[in-house]
Structures are given as structure tokens and as C-alpha cells.
Amino acid sequence: MQRTKLLIVDDLRENLQALSKIIEQDDREIYSALSGNEALALLLEHDFALAILDVMMPDMNGFELAELMRGAEKTRxxxxxFVSAGGKELNYAFKGYETGAVDFLHKPLDIAAVKSKVNVFVSLHQQRVKVKQQVEALEQSQQELHATQLELQRALKMRDDFMSLVAHELRTPLNTLHLETQVRRLRLQRDGTTAFTPDYLHAMVERDSRQIQSMIRLINDMVDVSRATTGTLSIRTGTVNLAQLVTRIVGDFSQQAQVAGCCLVLDAIPDVVGNWDEFRVEQILVNLITNGLRYGGGKPIRIGFSLTDGYVDIHVQDQGAGIPETEQQRIFEKFERLGNNHVKEGLGMGLYIARQLAEAHGGNLSVGNTPGAGACFTLRLPLAVEQEIKNYSAR
Ligand SMILES: Nc1ncnc2c1ncn2[C@@H]1O[C@H](COP(=O)(O)OP(=O)(O)O)[C@@H](O)[C@H]1O
Ligand SMILES: [Mg+2]
Structure with missing residues (x-):
């Protein structure tokens, strides 16, 4: 515990020394002042547990000093x-007497009386400090409790929201399929197989397959999230050529991008290979590009590259609203979304999975905003070891 500070004020140095001798103890720090003004300077600087004031001093007497102390918030x-030489009737001269925390000592000083009086004030002060600390600690833990409670409520709400969103996402295509099969059965019963032209059959199979695919994707994502959560999301690596992989993905997307009225701009791809899980890297990039199509306001999405020591960085940059800096960590957590009302958001699993997959490769996934130019996600992947050596020797 901090030492208790005491202030003694007397215009005679001998008196200060004598008083200091009587009241000094290891747990106390004693400050002496030879005048009211000196005392005021000390009072402003320190927090005192007690002030012992000589009443009779030139310039500013003890009562005047006390009056000034009563007037300031810090010293009130x-x-x-008070230490006085006069008779006891003087005791009542100080108007602040009624406020309680005022006492008197008389000259010549009775050593035992001085000691016990000071002890009382010091222990009162120490108790007050202790209580204050306890109250502060209590307030602190209460705040922490409150924060935890809010966090818990948020997590619960997120889980509930997620459940209802999943139910909805699965029910919509399932309902459609269910209705269609009923219609088909009726037509079969009525007209037999002639009810369906080859063109109709083709379109039907395509549509069904798309709907089933999207449900499978959703369920696969849920499986990935649960694997990532339990730490069992694993990758199977092999040699992957970056240019071949990216060209194929962008090719697969071109139709979808056209439908979305948006174009993919592909920078020159460096000729590098990695020891990666091709399907998983594809999954990450597909996620980033899908997000760009979804949240990028239909403007072009650029895919760029840069090489740093032993790594390739793949940048997927859109020209949408971007992601506020305060949200740039959160969106990588599972089920987290910006909560933007202008676009239909997904279930918040994509970036969580993508980052886990990037880390499983020994790389990472991060986001930054290019000022006025939307979000820029960067997937960093380690290059194959031979590649690293080739790069170094080429320098
Ligand atoms: N390119 C982007 N621009 C703006 N916001 C984005 C972008 N990518 C992701 N977000 C925000 O991050 C959230 C989480 O993304 P993600 O994990 O892929 O989940 P989902 O797309 O299924 O909602 C999205 O809901 C969206 O609010
Ligand atoms: Mg997404």
C-alpha cells in the first residue's frame, strides 16, 4: 500500500522537527511547510491524509489557511x-468546526495525545483508501461481467439468426423442387412421357441440378465451419500451377460475371507453383470473387498478383463500398456479416472458412480498403520450396 502523506505547518523549524519526530512511522511520509503559502503549494501537489496546522503564524494564520483549504475541491x-497555544475557548474560532473533520491540540504538546490523534486519522484514511480500491475493483469486475453478458447475448442472437437463415436457405429450393416434382407427377399421370419434350427435360435437369448444387454448397460450408471449429479441417496438398488454376477459375466465372453485368480484370499471372490443396485454394478464390460480384456494386473486379520472399500474394479487389476498418477483423469470424441492408448478404461462413484454409496452407487472408476503390482481399500462399530457391537465384 502507498505510504500515507501527512502535512505539518508551523512557522518555527524546531516545532516542525519536534512534531515530525512524534508522529513519524514507516508507513507515513511527512511533508513540512514553514508558512501558509508553502503549505498551499504542497497541498496542490499531494494528497494528504491529514494536515496539522499551527494556529499562530505570521502572514497567514492556521485558520486562514484552513479557510482556503475549505474553498478548494482538492483540499476540502x-x-x-489545529495546534494552538491559547485557551480552549479559541477552539471554536474556526467556522468549519461543525464539518467534523477538525480537531485541536494544545501546546505544550502531550506526546501520547498527539500520537493517538494522528493514529486515528491515519487509520481512517487508510481504511477509506482500501474501501475505495475495493469499490473500484468491484466496478471493474461489474463492467467486465456486463461486457461478457453482452457478448454472450450477441453470440446467442447470432446463432438464432443463423439457424433461421439456414432453414430459410434450404427450404426455398426444397419447396421449389417439391412443387415441381408434384407437377411433373400430375402431368405424367395425365399425359405419360409425352408430356415432356427433350428441350423441357434438359432445362428441367439443369434447373434441378443448380438448386441441388446450391444446397450441397451450403451444407458443405456448414461441415467446413464445424471442422474448422473443432480443428479438423485438413488439406491434401500437391503441386499446383498458379497460372493454370487462376485461368481456369476466371474462365468458369466469366459467364456468371457477364450475367451479373460485371467484368473480371485479370493481371499477368506470375509463373509459380505451390504445394497446395488445389480444390481448397479454388474454394478460397471462388469465395472472394463471389463476394466481389455480390458486394462490389457490379463494377469490375481486378485480380492481381505480387511476389514476396517465398510467397505469392493474390489480390481480389472490387470497387464497391469496401469494409469499414472497425469491421475488418470481425468479418473473418464465423457467421459475421456487416449487416448492410442494401445487399442480400449470405450466412457469413465464406471468409471464416477461407481464412482457416489459407492458414492451413501456411499462408493467410487479409483485407484492406483501397481509398475510394472498394475492398481488397489478399490471399498469401507459400511457394513450393524449389520455387523459392529458383526465385532467390534469379535475383
Ligand atoms: N468484397 C466485399 N465488399 C464489401 N463487403 C464484403 C465483401 N466481402 C465480404 N463482405 C462482407 O463480409 C460479410 C462476410 O462475408 P462472407 O464470410 O463471405 O459471408 P457471406 O458472403 O455469406 O455473407 C458479408 O456478409 C459482407 O457483409
Ligand atoms: Mg461470401
């Missing part, structure tokens, strides 16, 4: 003991 609550 410091208990005061």
Missing part, C-alpha cells in the same frame, strides 16, 4: 488538526 476533505 482533508481533516485538519
Amino acid at each position: 476533505h482533508i481533516p485538519i488538526v
